Amino acid sequence: MGFPEDDVISAMDRCGPNASIPELADSIYAAQTAKAAGIEDSEALRLSSSESSYDDEFETEPSDYYSILPPSPENQNWGKRPFHEKKRKWDELSHGKKKRTKQPNSIERKKWVEKPIGTHKKEWEWTGEPNWIGSNWNNASVLRRAGVTEPKMLGFGIPSMPDIVTSRFIPETAMGPPYFYFENVAISKKGTWETFSRFLYDIEPEFVDSKYFSVARRKRGYIHNLPIEKRSPLLPIPPLTIQEALPFTKEWWPSWDTRTKLNCILGCTGSAQLTERIRKALVSCNGEPSFETQKYVMEQCKKWNLVWVGLNKVAPLEPDEIEPILGFPKYHTRGGGSSRTERLRALGNSFQVDTVAYHLSVLKPLFPSGLTVFSLFTGIGGAEVALYRLGIPFKAVVSVEISEVSRTIFRNWWAQTNQKGVLLEIEDVKQLTNDKLQHLVSSFGGFDLVIGGSPCNNLSGCNRVTRDGLEGKHSSLFFDYFRILDVIKCIMAKRSKYSSHN
DNA sequence: GTGAAGATGAAGGCTGAA
DNA sequence: TTCAGCCTTCATCTTCAC
Structure with missing residues (x-):
């Protein structure tokens, strides 16, 4: 995460051997902020590591001050005070004033629960309040109370229902420039999205299932500070059913296979031995x-996203078939020395382009002359393909991606599409020190968009071995996303302040 | 030695009934 | 409101073929 070793050791001393990475990060951050504000380390140490000292100051606050939903076993985390608030406290100390996000009171929370979801925007529109519509915090019982029979991950709206949420509150500290956009798996270890949100300026996540944008399910959460009004989808609208997307399967599709949608496209695929067992x-x-046979076949078909390609013959999707489903041009991952396995892995880790493009479409009128993009965990360029398909030109892209295969695929796409802007490739987020970031911001004149989805390896339900949450080896890189975004924001804010004074 | 194929559950959410 | 059964899931590790 780029913290000095001494700071890390001090934080471990303060927080104890069992402290989680988020706790350590908060403690380090608090100490650094205090130091910058000229406060003695001893005081920083006391306040950053002591929950009681914080509670004392806000003792008049109700215990569920941060709760969005009524107290229940499912939302107990929301009664806890976010780590980010501790960090904010140091901002307040350094600036001599408090900045608090307005939170819904008990009557408003009750109203949220009682109003039907997804009926009409005016019935449950919030003025500057969090709204967790479609989130995975919406447990079944809460939704049923609210009159929803079928839980949906609609985010703040989808092309067919664009007015689900028409406004939302973005804390002052979260406002751009730059705009930022963060993505990760929606369903992960408990508390993960609370941590994402806490670090990313307390912004309400937007949870969307890409089944509304394509033939395949893909439940993802997004945290961003983009406007949400006047979004527009990519055209043409892609096929939304299996038989539309893969018409050659229609001839062999048995009546007892009732699937119309594919499950989430993953990084690995069903084996030839499995399809042979099914055939036999x-x-x-x-x-x-x-x-019994139907049940067995259906289980395997759903598990491995198998489709019918002949009489009694099922097969996994090939990379060339997956590419358009995810919104990429056909053969996007082909060539450049990448194997079938590598292509499947790269595609399984990528954005669903149509979904992301819908969210990013608001940038087009804001940046008619083009965007300067800082792209973290670029992968095969899902964000860039989305912006390109929206018709938004690139002034420059700083791309950070550790996989050589993905870098090659993205570089080839960049050349194939005759991009006019500058492409700067960086292999590892760890290379991005504060000095390096300062240099990049100066060189490119700031960034318009910081975008990326940090690795989900340790969050994904598919991971049977190292599903360690945000403390995992790969998924902890989220903190680098936050670190880099925060440094860029600070540098750009200073530049803006300096230029306005002159 | 390298890369592809195959085998490996559990966590978390959804559903429906009591 | 609870709970049991069901469904889904941006993966990892070992084995095997070359």
Whole structure:
């Protein structure tokens, strides 16, 4: 995360051996902020590591001050005070004033629960208040109380229902420049998204299932400070059912396979041995398969996203078929020495372009002459493809991606599409020290958009071995996303202040 | 030695009934 | 409101073929 070793050791001393990475990061951040504000380390140490000292100051606040939903076993985390508030306290101390985000009172929270979700915007429109519509915090019982029979991950709106949420509150500290956009898996270890939100300036996440944008499900959360009004989808609207997206399967699709959507496209695929087992099981039935056989085949087909390519013959999707489903041009990942396995892995880790483009579409009228983009964890360039398909030109892209395969794919796309802007490639986020970031901001004149989805390896439900949450080896890189974004914001704010004085 | 294929559950959310 | 059963999931590790 780029913290000096001494600061880390001090934080470990303060927080104890069992402290989580977020706790340590907060403690380091608080100490650094205090130091910058000229406050004695001893006081910083006391306030950053002592929950009681914080509570004393806000003792008049209700215990569920930060709760969005009513107290329940499902939302207990929201009764806890965010780490980010501790960090903010040091901002307040250094500036001599408090900055508090207005939170809904008990009557407003009750109103949220009682109003039907997804009926009409005016019925549950909030003026500057958090709104967790479509989030994975919406447990089934809360939704049923609210009159929702089928939980949906609609975010702040989808092309067919654009007015689900028409306004939302963005804390002053979160406002740009630059705009930023963060993405990760929606369903992960408990508390993960609370941490994401806490670090990313307490912005309300937007949870969207890409099944509304494509044939495949893809439940993802997004935190950004972009406007949410007047979004527009990419055209043409991609096919939304399996048989529209993969018409060659129609001929062989059995009536008892009722799927119309694909499940999430992952980084690995079903094996040839599995499809052969399925074929033999079906052939042995001599006609209509038994209920048990149907059940077995359906389980495997759903698990591995298998489609019908012949009589009794199922097969996994090939990279060339996945690319358009995810919104990439066909053969986007082909060539450049990448194997089928590498292509599948790269695609499984990428954005769903149509979904992201819908959110980014608001940038087009704001930046008619083009964008300067800081792209973290670029992968195969999902964000850049989305912006390109929206018709937004690039002034420059600083791309950070550790995978050589992904870098090659992205570089080839950049050349193939005759991009006129500057492309600067950086391999590792760890290389981005404060000095380096200062240099980049100066060189490019600041950035309009900081975008990226940090690795989800340790968050994904697919991971059976190292599902360690945000403390995992890969997923802890989220803190680098935050670090880099925060440094860029600070540098740009200073530049803006300096230029306005002159 | 290298890369591809195959085998490996559990966590968290959803659903429906009591 | 609770709970049991069901469904889904940006992966990792070992084995095997070359």
